[in-house]
Amino acid sequence: GESVGLHLPTLSVQEGDNSIINCAYSNSASDYFIWYKQESGKGPQFIIDIRSNMDKRQGQRVTVLLNKTVKHLSLQIAATQPGDSAVYFCAEIAYNQGGKLIFGQGTELSVKP
């Protein structure tokens, strides 16, 4: 979901462990959800997306789960690597609200070697 604040939530994991990053979205009419990864000094990079008619989608080392009942989205990263350290944003689109991409606050993932 979208919130305003000075400090991002932080998740610290050990290299090789699995990571789960959570996101609560705000609009029950949202149709499309995307996870972006943003490394320091770079723009957001697309990771994986999911439509509202699905509850799970898998990519390479990543899985996105969607629970529409509680408006919750999660990103699971398997065998987390130091290169996965970044800020992760969930984003939602509601086509009945102009189809704008609304970004969540972001979660900072820190991978310890």
Add this chain to the structure above:
Amino acid sequence: DAGVIQSPRHEVTEMGQEVTLRCKPISGHNSLFWYRQTMMRGLELLIYFNNNVPIDDSGMPEDRFSAKMPNASFSTLKIQPSEPRDSAVYFCASSWTGFVDTQYFGPGTRLTVL
């Protein structure tokens, strides 16, 4: 493909000065987006073009901000006059068609207004 190109990467200016940020979208993409990122407000959409036409500029903060897309390969975001509260990272993104398709972001321009 070179991806979305933005210039300059960093801009430091004084309050009251005009600032112009530039963007070259990915070739063939029909939609272009300007975003602003701050710690307080996160990523916010400022304006969205489709086929060089502004479709939604409701995110533009005020009249000091203007954006143009004279052709399919170039867009500018101008701030005149600039204010310290405009300090942020400004991203340009492009997609094949609107919000439905994946948006590819540029590296951003870090703007500091003193």
